[in-house]
Amino acid sequence: SQETPAAAAPVPRPFSAFHNPFASGAAQRASPEQLVRYTFEAVEAWSFERGIGRRPDETPLEFARAMAVTYPELTGDIHELAELYVQITYARARLTTDCLPTLRRIWQQLTHAAAPV
Numbered sequence: 001s002q003e004t005p006a007a008a009a010p011v012p013r014p015f016s017a018f019h020n021p022f023a024s025g026a027a028q029r030a031s032p033e034q035l036v037r038y039t040f041e042a043v044e045a046w047s048f049e050r051g052i053g054r055r056p057d058e059t060p061l062e063f064a065r066a067m068a069v070t071y072p073e074l075t076g077d078i079h080e081l082a083e084l085y086v087q088i089t090y091a092r093a094r095l096t097t098d099c100l101p102t103l104r105r106i107w108q109q110l111t112h113a114a115a116p117v
Contacts (some may be wrong), residue, residue: 015049018042020107027103032095033088039103040085043067043078046110060085077106 018041021027027035044054044063052070054063064082068075080102087093 012041012045012048012053015042015045015110018045020111022104022107023111027100032097032099035103036081036084036088036095036099039106040081042110043081043106046113060089074106074109077102077109081106 018038019026021030021035021038030038040060047053047063047067050070052066054060058066060082061079064079067078071078080099084095084099084102088095
């Protein structure tokens with residue numbers, strides 16, 4: 001069977017194009033919603049580069065569960081990120097700064113895991 005180009009997921013920009021907003025100071029100028037979107041996009045890029053990118057038909061929560069299988073150390077934070085992303089994307093919720101420690105931990109884990117060996 002031949003796969004149609006429309007069925008292919010778009011290739012996200014490389015993880016290296018994302019910069020830790022907590023290290024750069026950008027987090028202080030961004031809303032929690034902006035930080036959640038940016039972090040979710042970075043996680044998508046990071047996972048894509050490891051061969052477990054988000055499929056086009058996969059919800060954010062399904063994506064988080066799939067990531068947890070391969071990266072169990074990220075399970076809690078990635079699931080929380082997916083829930084926050086769902087809240088702001090689909091429910092148009094406003095977030096408080098309570099989510100920032102989770103986002104900071106995700107960035108620390110991603111940048112540590114992305115560092116050259």
